[in-house]
Amino acid sequence: MPDQLLYAMEVTLNGLMAGVMYALVALGFVLIYKASGIFNYAQGVLALFAALTLVGIQQGQVPFAHLINAVTGGHLTHFGWTVPSVLAIILTAAVMVVLAIVIEKLVLKHLVNQAPIILFMATIGMAYFLEGFGDVMWGADIKKLDVGLPQGISDTVEGLTDRIFGYGFFVDNLDIVATVVAILLVTALTLFSQYSKQGRALRAVADDHQAALSVGISLRFIWILVWSIAGFVALVAGIMWGSKSGVQFSLSLIALKALPVLMLGGFTSIPGAIVGGLIIGVGEKLFEFLAGPLIGGATENWFAYVLALIFLVFRPQGLFGEKIIERV
Amino acid sequence: MTDMSQGYVTADGRKIGGVLMEMKNITLKFGGVTAIQDISFDIRDGEIRAIIGPNGAGKSSMLNVISGFYVPTEGEVWFKGYKRGPMRPYQVAQLGIARTFQNIALFDGMSVLDNIMTGRLTLMKSGLLSQAMWWGAASKEEDEHREKVEKIIDFLEIQNIRKTPVGRLPYGLKKRVELARALAAEPKILLLDEPMAGMNVEEKEDMCRFILDVNDEFGTTIALIEHDMGVVMDLSDRVVVMDYGKKIGDGTPDEVRNSQEVIDAYLGVAHD
Numbered sequence: 001m002p003d004q005l006l007y008a009m010e011v012t013l014n015g016l017m018a019g020v021m022y023a024l025v026a027l028g029f030v031l032i033y034k035a036s037g038i039f040n041y042a043q044g045v046l047a048l049f050a051a052l053t054l055v056g057i058q059q060g061q062v063p064f065a066h067l068i069n070a071v072t073g074g075h076l077t078h079f080g081w082t083v084p085s086v087l088a089i090i091l092t093a094a095v096m097v098v099l100a101i102v103i104e105k106l107v108l109k110h111l112v113n114q115a116p117i118i119l120f121m122a123t124i125g126m127a128y129f130l131e132g133f134g135d136v137m138w139g140a141d142i143k144k145l146d147v148g149l150p151q152g153i154s155d156t157v158e159g160l161t162d163r164i165f166g167y168g169f170f171v172d173n174l175d176i177v178a179t180v181v182a183i184l185l186v187t188a189l190t191l192f193s194q195y196s197k198q199g200r201a202l203r204a205v206a207d208d209h210q211a212a213l214s215v216g217i218s219l220r221f222i223w224i225l226v227w228s229i230a231g232f233v234a235l236v237a238g239i240m241w242g243s244k245s246g247v248q249f250s251l252s253l254i255a256l257k258a259l260p261v262l263m264l265g266g267f268t269s270i271p272g273a274i275v276g277g278l279i280i281g282v283g284e285k286l287f288e289f290l291a292g293p294l295i296g297g298a299t300e301n302w303f304a305y306v307l308a309l310i311f312l313v314f315r316p317q318g319l320f321g322e323k324i325i326e327r328v
Numbered sequence: 329m330t331d332m333s334q335g336y337v338t339a340d341g342r343k344i345g346g347v348l349m350e351m352k353n354i355t356l357k358f359g360g361v362t363a364i365q366d367i368s369f370d371i372r373d374g375e376i377r378a379i380i381g382p383n384g385a386g387k388s389s390m391l392n393v394i395s396g397f398y399v400p401t402e403g404e405v406w407f408k409g410y411k412r413g414p415m416r417p418y419q420v421a422q423l424g425i426a427r428t429f430q431n432i433a434l435f436d437g438m439s440v441l442d443n444i445m446t447g448r449l450t451l452m453k454s455g456l457l458s459q460a461m462w463w464g465a466a467s468k469e470e471d472e473h474r475e476k477v478e479k480i481i482d483f484l485e486i487q488n489i490r491k492t493p494v495g496r497l498p499y500g501l502k503k504r505v506e507l508a509r510a511l512a513a514e515p516k517i518l519l520l521d522e523p524m525a526g527m528n529v530e531e532k533e534d535m536c537r538f539i540l541d542v543n544d545e546f547g548t549t550i551a552l553i554e555h556d557m558g559v560v561m562d563l564s565d566r567v568v569v570m571d572y573g574k575k576i577g578d579g580t581p582d583e584v585r586n587s588q589e590v591i592d593a594y595l596g597v598a599h600d
Contacts, residue, residue, distance in 0.1 A: 195470070197452045204435050204446045211433035214395065215509065216421030216450035 003167070010169045011289045012282055017175035019281020020182045021244075024237040025258040026265065026273040027185065028230045033267045034193070035202045035226040036108075038119045042127035044255025046096075046231055049134045051238030051247040053095050055145050056138040058088040063137045085147040089235070096231030097224075104224045112219070113209065131252060140249070145242035149177050178240045182274065185236060189229075190270050202226060260308035266321025275319060280304045335372060338565050339580075345373030347406075348549055349394070349517060354403035356389055363389040364400070365573045371517065376543055377551045378560045381570035382593060387553040388430060390570070391521050394551065395427045396420030408516075422450045426515035428506045430522045430553075436495035440505050443494050444480060447512025448473045477512055483545070484508050484538060500531040504538070511542060518542065520552035524559055536563055557594065561585065569593070 025047065032040040040046075056063060060079040068076055083091070107122055150173035157176075158168035193199040205212045205222045212219065238247075241254055257280075265276025284303040292299050311318070335345045349371040356364040364386045371377045379387050392398040394405065396417040405412045407423060415423075426447070435443050452469060481487055484504050489497060494505060503523065510518055523539065524532045536559065542548050554560045560567060561581040569577035569584055571593040577584045584590055 195467070197449060200442065200446055201449055203438060203442075204449075207435035207437050208433050210397075210429065211435060212446075213397070213417040214421055214427050214429070214433065215446045215513065216418045217446075218416070218418045 006165055006167045008286070008289065010171075011285050013169060013171060014175070015282035015285030016278055017171065017179060017281070018285060019278035020175070020179045020274075021237075021240060021277075022254075022257050022261045022280055023274045023277025024178065024182055024185075024233070024240060025254050026261040026277055027189070027270065028233040028237065029255075029258055029262055030265075030267060030270055030273045031189070031226055031230045031233060034270075035206045035222065036119070037116050037206060038123060039116075039267070040230065041120065041123040041255075042130060043230065043234060043258070044252040045127045045130045045134070046099075046234035047238040047241065047254060048247070048249070048252040049099070049130050049238075050092055050096055050231065050235035051145060051242035051251060052134045052138045052143070054088055054092040054147070054235070054239065055143045055242070055247050057091050057095075058083050058085065058147070061138060066139065067136060089147065089239070092235055093232055096235055097228045100224050100227035100231050103227055104220060108223050108227075109220065127252075131249070142246050142248040145239065145247050147239060147243065149174055149239075149243050151243070174240070174243055181236060181240070185233065186270055186274055189233075193270065198222075198225060257304070260304035262318070263308035264311050264318060266318025269318070269320035272318055272320030280307065283307055338375075342374065342544075342565075344375045344565065347371070348373040348408065349551075350406040351390075351394070352404040352406065354390070354393060354400045354405070356386075356393060356398060357401045362573050364393070364570075366403075367568075367570070367573075367575045368403075369568045369575065369578055371549060371551055372566075374543070374547055374549055375565040376539070376563060377549075378564035378567045379551065379553050379570060380555060380557065380560050380567055383555060384572075385570040386573040387555070387570055388521060389573075391427070391519050391551070391553055394420075394517075395425060395519055421513070424513070424516035425519065426510035426513040426517075427519035428503070428510050428521055428523060430525060432499075432502050432506055434494045434502060434506055434509070437493060439491050439493055440486060440497070440508075441477065441481075441490050443505055444477050444508045444512045445473065447509040448477065450513055476514075480508050480511050483541070484511075500527055500534075503527070503531075503535065507535075507538065507542075511546070511548075514546075515548060517549045517551060520550065522553055522555070524554060524556060532559060539563060 025044065028043045028046065029040060032038055032043070055061075060081040060083060062068065062076045062079060065076050068074065103126065107126060108119075111119055111122060152173055154171050154173045154176060157171045162168035193202060201212070201217045202222055202225070204215065204217060205219060209219060212222075237254070238251065241251055245251070261273060261276040261280050263276075264279055265272030265274070284300045284307075287303045288297070288299045335343065337343055347370045350368075351370070352368050354364055354367050355362070367390070379390055381387050389398060393400050396415045396419065399414050407425075412420075412423075421427075435446065438446075452473065481490060484507065486501065486504055486508065489501060489505075494502060497505065507520070507523065510520075520539070523535050527535065539550060539552070540563065543550055552560075552564070561584075564581060566579060567577070567581055567584045568575060569587075569590045576593055577587045577590040579587075
C-alpha cells in the first residue's frame with residue numbers, strides 16, 4: 001500500500017480515538033438536556049472539578065488548605081497519606097452525588113417552571129462559581145493525574161500493523177482505554193434510559209413536568225439522579241482528559257469541543273453524541289492532514305465548528321435528534 | 329337526601345361502599361382571591377361522583393386540591409379513614425389517586441405504549457441498584473407490567489396506535505391515552521378533569537361508555553368534573569354543585585336537578 005494511504009489510515013484511527021474523547025464530554029450535556037431541557041454550560045467545569053477532587057483525594061490534599069491556613073496561620077497542605085486510585089474514584093463519585101444534591105437544593109428547586117434560558121443562565125453562574133470553588137478547595141496549581149491507566153504508544157497495535165502493512169501505526173494506549181470505557185458507558189446509559197424504571201421516569205420528566213407529577217414521579221429525585229449521572233460522566237471525562245493533559249483550568253474548555261459534537265449528533269441522543277464525536281474527530285484530523293499544509297495549518301481549532309454549522313443548515317435537530325414537531 | 333351512613337344501592341343496582349375520601353371544610357385562597365370557600369363533601373367507594381358548576385366555579389381547583397397540586401389554605405382531606413398531611417402531587421399519586429388534565433398532559437415525545445407504561449411507575453418495585461444488578465428480574469417485572477398495560481390498551485380500543493408518538497395523535501385519542509395512563513396505575517380513585525371537553529358527540533359517547541365500563545369492570549371510584557350538565561347527570565351517582573367557590577348543591581342527579589339554587593346558578597337569576 002502506498003505510504004500516503006497508510007498514513008491517512010493512521011490519522012483516521014487517531015481521529016476516531018480523539019472523537020471518543022470529545023464524545024465523553026458531549027455525553028454529559030446530552031444527559032442533562034434530555035432530562036430537563038437545560039443546556040448545562042457547567043458540564044466542562046464539572047469535569048474539571050471532578051478531576052481536581054480526584055487528584056486531591058488521591059494525594060491526600062487538605063481541602064480548603066489556603067483558607068484554613070489564612071485563618072489559623074497554619075501550614076497545612078497534605079494529610080500525609082495517599083489513597084488508592086479505585087477508592088479515590090469511588091469517593092470522588094460520591095462527592096459528585098453530593099454536588100448534585102446541593103445543586104438541586106440551592107439552584108434547580110427554585111427555578112421550577114422557568115424558561116430554559118433562565119436555567120441556562122443559572123448554569124453559567126454555576127460554572128463560574130464551581131470554577132472558583134474548585135480553586136479554593138484544591139488550589140489553582142497544575143496537577144498531574146495518574147490513576148494507573150496505561151500511557152504512551154501501544155506496542156501491540158504498532159507490532160500488529162507493522163506485520164500486516166509493513167508500517168506500524170502510532171496509537172496512544174490511553175486512547176484505547178478511553179474507547180473501551182466510552183463503549184461501556186454508552187451501553188450502560190442507553191440500557192438505563194430505554195429499559196429501566198428510572199430511565200422511563202427520566203424521559204417523562206423531560207417531556208412534561210405536570211404529567212410526570214401526576215403519575216407519581218418526584219421531580220427532585222429525578223433531577224438529583226440525572227445530575228449525579230452527569231457528574232459521574234464528567235468524572236470519567238475528567239479522568240481521561242486529565243490523564244492526557246494534566247488537571248488545570250483549561251480542562252474546563254473541553255466543553256467547547258463538545259459543542260460541535262452536540263450540534264452534529266443532536267442534543268437528545270446518547271448514540272448521537274458518540275457518532276458526532278467520531279465524525280468530528282476523524283473530520284478534523286483528516287482535514288488537517290489533507291488541507292492543513294495548503295492553507296497554513298491550525299485547522300483543528302475551527303474545522304469542527306464549520307462542520308457543525310453546515311449541519312445546522314441541513315439538519316437542525318442533528319443526526320439523531322428528535323424530529324422537531326410543532327402543532328399549530 | 330338519601331341516607332348513606334352504611335353505603336347505598338344506586339338506581340341501576342350497584343352497591344356503593346363506605347366513605348373513601350372526605351373533604352372537610354376546604355378553603356383555598358390565592359392571595360386575596362378565594363377559589364374555594366368552606367366546602368365539605370365525601371366520595372364513596374365504588375361510586376361515580378361528579379363536581380359540576382359554571383365556568384370559574386372552582387371545580388378544577390377542587391380537583392387540584394384532591395390530587396395534591398394545590399394545598400388548601402384551610403380544611404382537611406381524609407383518605408381511607410386517615411387525615412392526609414400536606415403532600416406533593418407525586419406522593420398523592422403513590423397513594424393510588426390518578427388523574428387526567430383538562431388540557432391533556434401527556435409525554436408527547438413518547439409512544440402511546442410508553443406513556444401508559446409510565447402510569448405503572450408507582451407499582452414497579454425494582455430499585456435502581458437491583459435493576460442494575462439483577463437485569464433478569466427487572467425485565468421479568470417489566471413483562472408483567474406490559475401485560476397489564478396491554479389489557480388496558482384492549483379495553484380502551486387503542487391497539488392500532490400502540491407505537492405512535494402521542495404528539496401525532498388527534499385530540500380525542502389523546503384524551504383516551506391519558507385515561508389509559510391513569511388507569512394503568514390501578515388507582516383507588518380516578519380523577520377526571522373535564523373528560524368530555526372539546527369532543528364531538530360521538531367521542532363523548534365513547535368516553536361516557538369507557539367511564540362507566542371502568543367503574544363497572546375494575547370497581548374504580550371516579551370523581552369527575554364537567555360543566556356540561558347533560559352528560560354528568562346520566563353518568564354520575566351523586567353530584568356536588570359549585571358556584572363562585574361555594575357548594576350550592578349535593579345529592580343524586582335528580583335531587584340536584586330540582587334544586588332551585590342550582591337552577592338559578594345555571595340559568596342566571598337577577599340579584600338584588
